[in-house]
Amino acid sequence: MTTNQETERFTISIGPQHPALKEPGSFQFTVDGEIVTKAYVRLGYAHRGIEKATEQRNYIQDLYLLERICGICSHIHATAFCLTAEKLAHVEAPPRAQAIRVLVAELERIHSHFLWIGVSAHEAGFDTLFMYSWRDRETVMDLLEGLTGNRVNYSANVLGGVKCDVDKEQKAAILAGLDFLEERTRHYFDVLTNDSMFLQRTRGIAVMSRNQAEVMGALGPTARASNVARDVRVESPYAAYKQYPVNMMLDTRGDLEARFVVRLNELFESFRLIRLILDTLPESALTVRFPRRIPGGEAVMRLEAPRGELFYFIKSNGTDKPERVKVRTPTISNMTSVIKLAVGHQLADVPMILAGIDPCFSCNDRTVQLTNARNGSSNTMTWEGLRQHGIEFYGGKRK
Amino acid sequence: MNGLWAIVALVAFPGGLSLLAGGLAYEWVDRKLLALFQNRVGPRWFQPLADTVKLLAKEEIIPDKANKILYIGLPIAALAGGLTAALYVPLAGLKPTYSFPGDLIVTLYLLSLLTLCIGLAGTNTLDRFSMIGATRTLTQVFSYEAPFLLALLGPAVAAGSWQISTIASYAENHWLILMQPVGFIVALIGLMGKLEMPPFDAPEAHTEISAGALTEYSGRGLAFFHLAKAVELIVGLTLVAAIYLGGVSNPLWFLVKTLALLLTLIGIQSLFTRLRIDQTVGLWWRYGTILVLLQWLVLILVKRM
Numbered sequence: 079m080t081t082n083q084e085t086e087r088f089t090i091s092i093g094p095q096h097p098a099l100k101e102p103g104s105f106q107f108t109v110d111g112e113i114v115t116k117a118y119v120r121l122g123y124a125h126r127g128i129e130k131a132t133e134q135r136n137y138i139q140d141l142y143l144l145e146r147i148c149g150i151c152s153h154i155h156a157t158a159f160c161l162t163a164e165k166l167a168h169v170e171a172p173p174r175a176q177a178i179r180v181l182v183a184e185l186e187r188i189h190s191h192f193l194w195i196g197v198s199a200h201e202a203g204f205d206t207l208f209m210y211s212w213r214d215r216e217t218v219m220d221l222l223e224g225l226t227g228n229r230v231n232y233s234a235n236v237l238g239g240v241k242c243d244v245d246k247e248q249k250a251a252i253l254a255g256l257d258f259l260e261e262r263t264r265h266y267f268d269v270l271t272n273d274s275m276f277l278q279r280t281r282g283i284a285v286m287s288r289n290q291a292e293v294m295g296a297l298g299p300t301a302r303a304s305n306v307a308r309d310v311r312v313e314s315p316y317a318a319y320k321q322y323p324v325n326m327m328l329d330t331r332g333d334l335e336a337r338f339v340v341r342l343n344e345l346f347e348s349f350r351l352i353r354l355i356l357d358t359l360p361e362s363a364l365t366v367r368f369p370r371r372i373p374g375g376e377a378v379m380r381l382e383a384p385r386g387e388l389f390y391f392i393k394s395n396g397t398d399k400p401e402r403v404k405v406r407t408p409t410i411s412n413m414t415s416v417i418k419l420a421v422g423h424q425l426a427d428v429p430m431i432l433a434g435i436d437p438c439f440s441c442n443d444r445t446v447q448l449t450n451a452r453n454g455s456s457n458t459m460t461w462e463g464l465r466q467h468g469i470e471f472y473g474g475k476r477k
Numbered sequence: 478m479n480g481l482w483a484i485v486a487l488v489a490f491p492g493g494l495s496l497l498a499g500g501l502a503y504e505w506v507d508r509k510l511l512a513l514f515q516n517r518v519g520p521r522w523f524q525p526l527a528d529t530v531k532l533l534a535k536e537e538i539i540p541d542k543a544n545k546i547l548y549i550g551l552p553i554a555a556l557a558g559g560l561t562a563a564l565y566v567p568l569a570g571l572k573p574t575y576s577f578p579g580d581l582i583v584t585l586y587l588l589s590l591l592t593l594c595i596g597l598a599g600t601n602t603l604d605r606f607s608m609i610g611a612t613r614t615l616t617q618v619f620s621y622e623a624p625f626l627l628a629l630l631g632p633a634v635a636a637g638s639w640q641i642s643t644i645a646s647y648a649e650n651h652w653l654i655l656m657q658p659v660g661f662i663v664a665l666i667g668l669m670g671k672l673e674m675p676p677f678d679a680p681e682a683h684t685e686i687s688a689g690a691l692t693e694y695s696g697r698g699l700a701f702f703h704l705a706k707a708v709e710l711i712v713g714l715t716l717v718a719a720i721y722l723g724g725v726s727n728p729l730w731f732l733v734k735t736l737a738l739l740l741t742l743i744g745i746q747s748l749f750t751r752l753r754i755d756q757t758v759g760l761w762w763r764y765g766t767i768l769v770l771l772q773w774l775v776l777i778l779v780k781r782m
Contacts, residue, residue, distance in 0.1 A: 090605045090686075098684040109609075112754065201684045203675060203751020209515040275676065275750045425609065426753040429684045 087116075090425070094123045098201060098429045101439035105432075109425055117420040117428075119413060122447055124440040129403055130461065136398040137163055137237060137372065145231050147405065148441040150193060153179075153186045154383040155405070156235040158390040161316060162379040163237055166394050167372045172362040175239035176318040181355045182226065182234045183317075184348040185252075188259065189218045190384035191341045191348075194436045195266060198338070201429035202279045207269065214262045221255045224248055239365030249356050256349050263345045270338045280334035284419040284431045287332055294415045297408040298386020300435045303340045304332035310382040321360075322351055337434050370398045383408055385436045409435065409442035483574075491568040492560060499569075500707030501525040506736065507710070507743055514747040525707065529700050537696035543602045551594040551601070552694070552701030558590030559708035566715045567645055569728050579639045585626055588712065591705045592618050592671060595680075598702075599690025610689025613680040613754045617670055620758040621677075624765035625667030627773065631660040632720045634776055641719065649724035659772045661721045663765050668713040669742060670757070672706060676749040677757055714738050 087108050094102040102123035108116035128147055132140045145156040157179050164171060171179070192215035199207035219229045226232040226242045234240050244252075270276060286296065291304035301308050310316070311324040327343040329336035372394040379390045386408025393402040412435035420428050449456040459467065486492055504525045512519025539548050564574040565584045573580070592614060599611025633639050635656065636647035654661045670677040681689035688694075691702060718725050718734040725731040752760065 088605070088608075090609065097687055111612075112609075199750075203678065203682060203684070204749070205675070206515045206747045209517055213516050273750070275752070278756055279750055279753070424753055424755065426679060426682065426685055 092428070098432070099439075100197070101437075103437070103439045105428075107420065107425065107428060112424045112426065114420050114423055114425060114428060117417045119417055120447075120449075121410075121413070121439065122443050125443040126440070129405060132400055132403040134399065136370070137400065140400065140403065141235065141237060142233070144403070144405070145233060145235075148407070148438055149230055150190045150438060151186060151383045151385065151388075151441070152231045153182050153234060154381055154388055156233070157183060157317065158379055158381045158388055158405075159392075159403075160235045160237055161381070162377050162390045162392045163372060163400075164368070165377040165379065166375050166392060167237075167369055169238050169366060169368055171239045171317075172364065172366060173318065173321075173360040174243075174362040175364050177321070177355050177359055178240045178242065178244065178364075179235065180318040180322060181244070181352060182222070182232060182240075184352050184355075185218055185222055185225070186232070187348050187384045188345055189215060189222065190436070191345050192218065192259075194341060194384075194433075195270075195338075197436075198430065198433040199276075201433045202276065204276060207266070207276075211266065214259060217255050217259055221252050224251055236365060236368075238368035239363070241364070243364060244356065244359060252352065252356060256352060260346070260349050263342060263349075267339075267342045270342065271335070277335065279427070279430060280338060283334045283427050284423060284434060285331070285333045286415055286419060290418070291332070291415070294418060295411045296386075296415050296435075297411045298383070298436075299327075299337060299340045299344065300386065300412050300415065302327060303329045303336035305330045308387070310380045310387050314380060316379070316381060318355070322354055324351060334430055334434050341436075371396060372398075372400075385409060385438060385441075386412065407438065407441035409437045409439070413437070413442065486564070486574045491571055492563050492574060496560065496563050496568065496708055496711065497704060498526075500704065500709075500711045501529065503711050503714070503735075503739060504707045506739060510740065510743045511746055514743065525703075529704060532695075532700035532703065533697055535696040537698055538693075540602050540604070540693050543693070547597065547601050549698065551598045552698040552705070555591045555594035555705040556701045556708070558587045558594070559705045559712060562587035563708060563712045565641055566712055567642065567719050567725050567731075568711075568715055569731055571728075573642050576640060576642045581629065581633055581639045581641050581644065584641065584712075584716065585629065588671065588709060589618065589622060591702075591709050594705075595690045595702065598694065598698075599692075602693040604693050606686040606688070606692040607690050609686050610680050610692065613686075614673075614690050616754055617673070617677065617680055617757055620761040621667045621670035621765070624663050624761055624769050625671070627766070627769040628660040628664040628667060629716070629720060631657050631769070631772060631776060634773075634780070641716070645719040645724045648720055648722075649726055652721075652723045654721045654723075657721070657772055657776070659768045661717075663769050664717050664721065665738065665741065666745075666765070668717060669745065670761070671713060672710055674742065675746045676751045678751055679754045679757060682751060710739075711735070 090107045090109055092105040092107065093099050094104045104120040106118040107114045128143060132143060135143060141156055141159055144159045145152045147155045192211050196208040196211040199211065222232055223229045225244065225248055226234045234242050286304045288305045291301045291306045296304065296306065297308065305328050307326060307328060309326045311319045312326045325347055327340050327347060329340050374394055374396045376393045381388045388408060389406040391404035392400050395401040416432050416435055419431050423431065447456050447458055489495060505520065505522055509519040539545055562584045565576065565580045567573050596611045596615040599607040599614060632644050632648065632653045635653065636644040638644060673680050691699060694702065714735040715725065718738055722734045725734055
């Protein structure tokens, strides 16, 4: 039977509100039975205008704001902003501060990857693993709380250094926590690579070749699972990664299983790195003086967030407020691969493919496109236009 | 007197209200233990009842372009099917309320009514998730129904009767789980497929298609479908326990055996990843059916000798 896909399309909308999505994003999948023949994504539902808002605040206030771009990888955003601003101001944080930044970043990576294991297991319908991995994630969240005082937005950074120090008790607590987590990670590694029921859902699914990954601009663990050697911590080490080099975790297979393996191997690498940092933490002050006004200039910074490369750009104009801050998060780069890889797969695999890149919608929504639901016309608005539209929409008279 | 007893049996015990209460209680055991196995707290003992009361009190929204009669009638038919099936099985260790030669087949078909109703309910609305869910539900019926039927007919052949009470009394002297282990496993897993329990919950995989075929249902219809599922759980467990686990001759044995079966089901639910619908079909036709047929072959050869 031939189906004319243009006239007999059966399109399934997933999102903006859907149980598979923890954050809003809209996907449209055209299916032929269970097979996806066409995929379309629309983003921008969680756009909060943070980039614009940074222009009205000074650097110190921006630090708090930018840390809240993402709820999972909050520290890496703050670090990225600090490092970029420090580059512009020609200030360098002391070595101990840099090491603590890396320490918290690696703890955050553990936190993020554990969360991801749970989410992917849930998408695959393996709720037991979901519950267990999230229970274990509590351990690393407690460690982060003990270290910085917060479970989610750690706020460990200040411009020119860090706020928190590691004392003996914290060190012991972290080491004990790591031992537990390492044991659990070994167990999950065993489950995720040996459980035949789970492998049915991951092995050979959504295979992305190295070439495809490069063409689609995949980043982070998603790219590394396709054997693309791309890890900012290795290729251009920042903060204390020069002193604490990272081994890049690669896999040649490029399927969902490879993405699990790469992320779990990264967990082991993080455990090793954290232990090393705790043993050889350099002695120095935690902060240096940071000027209120930053001389005019532009700087970019690349960092390795748990999900991939995070890019920051700051343009300063000599005042205490940045003129422009541009953030690009890894999800937006990886989203292309979801749309490409979903085609030809079963509808049941789609949530797994989407979860495979570890998407974070609120991070990636840097822009919003307004579409008129009635006639389908869409337009992009300027700041002034949006403001005017808001005033007219609510019928206000104030100028 | 006979008429009065019939009314009591239908409305209060062992059918009717006590059956509904039992179904909800078993549903609670299922939810609570699954939660404990998954390191969660789980619901309080009255949660299934509270859910049902809440749903019954809610407004029922009938979607546009859905056939109203079917939309309202299907949940009632599903629940009626489950309740009727209960009359032919030895509930609570008592003799079946009604019994006639061949009631095993009738019971099995009454149990399938729920799945068919869910499938039809899904196709009755225009919702995309319902459509896909209904397709998957009906696909799943075609995959597990044949092996499930064959697995329950194996004991019938051994007992030489297609009457549940005769098979049950035969089973009291013969633990058929030992004689027909393949049939037992297939029947148990077939029951999971029937009840759309994980890992056979592709038809209502909520990360893909929300609630599947029942996405558009709310209020009374949804409550009836839930009740039907709870009833089917208890009826299915009774049937498998009576046939394979040496009969359920008294209430205590009934409780012990059905709960032991339920525990097994919960273990399976918490251990495995959801199967895709094509994997479900593959599992049943490639392994389930063939193994049961092989067992049939052995059974017939043994009977001949």
